[in-house]
Amino acid sequence: GQQLNQSPQSMFIQEGEDVSMNCTSSSIFNTWLWYKQDPGEGPVLLIALYKAGELTSNGRLTAQFGITRKDSFLNISASIPSDVGIYFCAGQASGGSNYKLTFGKGTLLTVNP
């Protein structure tokens, strides 16, 4: 099946720092999604990307759909303690089922106040 490589696996940063994480795939994706999961909760959709090169912001979050359609990144600016959680990328592969999402393994973000 499809594989998404998400990196880094974990990050420890100081409050106020910027954060960047990314997902890569060996195959082309039509859609990239970024989710955040807090402990004991379900993943919450942060940003959805549908076109190669698309750059979308949601507050302090910015995500881009890579030109090659094989990668995406998520940036968080001026991190705050409530940014702590696990961030997942997810994608829908080109040529695959139009409903099936492949998820990355997640990036665990810790923000020190």
Add this chain to the structure above:
Amino acid sequence: DAGVIQSPRHEVTEMGQEVTLRCKPISGHNSLFWYRQTMMRGLELLIYFNNNVPIDDSGMPEDRFSAKMPNASFSTLKIQPSEPRDSAVYFCASSPTGRVLAFFGQGTRLTVV
């Protein structure tokens, strides 16, 4: 607006018992998904319904697992008999038809002892 509602939030059961997980999707969403999340395997799609019809159940681990969607506002995932290796967090998600998205519920944490 109410999101995806799952019940129970936590379930502890003995091996061999039947377990039923419940889900109410977001009103107006025609697609419903059941996912399982474990540390080892991450988020895995178990089954996908569109307009109450099961479209893809290839992710259902074995015959002990079954899912139904009797109407647009309710779905169940049943495990009978349950085994310790079924312990995981089970998520229900819904999406409007035609959109490659998933809006997740809060999940059911299942522990089989």
